[in-house]
Amino acid sequence: MSALEFELNALPGIGADLLREITRIYESSVPMPTAVHAIPSVPKVGRGMARLPELWALIVDSSSRLASPWMSGHMDTAPHPAAALTQAVVAALNNNLLFRELSPFASDIEEHLIAHFTRALGLGNDWTGLFASGGSIAGLTALFAAVGGYAGAGEGRDRFRLLMPESAHVSLRKAAIVLGMIERQIQRIDCDDAGRLDPAALEQSLRQLPGGARPIVVSVLGTTIHGSVDDIAAVAALCARYGAWHHVDAIHGGALAYSHHHRHFLSGLDQADSITLGPQKWMYVPRVSAICLLRGQQRLDDALGLPLPYSIGERPHRGRWGLQGSRPADAVVLWAILQTLGTDALGSIIDRLIGLTTKFHELLTESQTLVPTHKPDLNLQVFRIGKADRSGDRLAAIQERLAAAGATWMSISRWRDEVLMRAVLLSPSLTEAHLRQFVRDIEKAADQTA
Structure with a gap:
């Protein structure tokens, strides 16, 4: 019997232990660990799968409990149990979204969910997009498209100006710097006391831009500190008037696609150029899971698409688009929770x-x-x-x-x-x-x- 066969034989016996620890996670009412235990040193001789339950218990006892309703301090919560269990299946399959033959079902699901979200958000048939590993990567992807992406690699980026509310997430400033912008190209627009962008202040900044500048404007659907929503329709109108690319950071508030009573916050969203969503925030899936949506398949192809000569097939590989190569099939986990909850x-x-x-x-x-x-x-x-x-x-x-x-x-x-x-x-x-x-x-x- 090989070592792998021996370890597989142990799976049924420890399955109950795994379910017990997962249940403890969801039943715990204490938000913070009472103590963080010492980490065992890495052994020369492995402890084997039979000792895994001890490691699981150590992890659970020493970790923050996001499932507790008393843990109400961040845009993070425990995934739904259906998502957590599906994550284990997805991890075992280890399908890679780089190539379709390595992720046949997952590739189809990712495309299915992109179409689903464009409908749920009321964006129209010309929208498309891709999944990304977290909100920071999704935001970087959107801003990369805004500055021309791969098609604009030879153009100087000194003409671009990023105008974003003072409440915008720090990852967007990071993304701008990664894309080669210097401080004078990044402008923070005044907000009200709740962090909502002031359209009048935005218009003044747009009007004062130097000739030849190419503005990129960010509005936010659910700011990180206050959870406030910018007047997206007003910002969209200004972007249309001044020829600016409009990116909407909907990493948190994009979940309003399913709201029965608060969809008015989505007004004007269909006039944006790019949108980022974060299912890991308010759709109860494990991190990291994010989506970058773009208006126009041609724009996606030009800005974010490069051919993959390593494997030729009739249908395109999902790895053709975006900044990442190998990606996990987190779309499958999101699909499973949507199937489970509705x-x-x-x-x-x-x-x-x-x-x-x-x-x-x-x-x-x-x-x-x-x-x-x-x-x-x-x-x-x-x-x-x-x-x-x-x-x-x-x-x-x-x-x-x-x-x-x-x-x-x-x-x-x-x-x-x-x-x-x-x-x-x-x-x-x-x-x-x-x-x-x-x-x-x-x-x-x-x-x-x-």
Whole structure:
């Protein structure tokens, strides 16, 4: 019997242990580990698959528990169990989206989902796109297309100007620098107090661009700190007037494609040139999973397509397009969760969480200690605790007390010159009772650090 056959024979026996650990992940109510255990050194002689359950238990015990409804601090949550289990199947298959023969079913699913999202977002039949490994890669891909992509490789990039709201994610600035832009080519456009781009400020910047400049404008559907939504239709109109490429960062808010009550935020989206989506945020799949959509198949081919001479076939390989070569079949995991839940149920979860965030805003308004700094658009709420905290030292002490108590946990963010507490309500298990306990826990921690 070969070593592989011996290890395969062990699979049925440890399957129950794996399911037990996965169940523990979803049943845990403590958001942060009580202790991070020491990491065993790498052995010369392997411990074998029979010892895997010990390693799984060590990993689970030492990790943050994103499935807990008390973990409400980031745009991250545990994937649905159906997605987590499908991820194991996808990993075992290890299909590579570089070549269609290495991913026949996964390639078809990726194309199926691209068409699905263009319909769900109301974009029209001329849109297309590709999956990418995470929002940063998807954003870089979109901006690479905006500066001409592979077809524009010989052109100087000093003519391009990136205009993005001051609330835009840092990955977009990184992408611009990677693409060869220097600081004077990157302009931060003023926003309101909730991080929504000011169209008047954008127009002023567009009007003042030097002759021959080629503007790329970013608007955001769900900002990282406030979860706010820019007026995409107004930005689209300005981009059309000034001949700017319009990129919409919908990494978080793109899930509104399934909303029953908040689709008005998608107005103007079909007038964009590129859009990025992040299923790993609000569609409950494992990271990293993202999508870059472009208006026009010819634009995709010209800007993001290069031939793959290594394997010739009748149908194109998915690796022909984009920045990545080998890619995992994360589209299959997303497809599985959509098949399992259905878009109606996912839309209901999204709408319920937006409603709970509105309720949380009301509870904060009623508090004598906690002060909301904006009215939420989606499922994020930023608030201060007592007086303004410029250094963040007091909020760090409050967060430490919350972590030690083993329940409510929220993140700390800096917006302009103030450090604030940030809640991201993503867990499908959240209830109004959790929100009320959030307020009580934070008020108590604030009193203890006064």
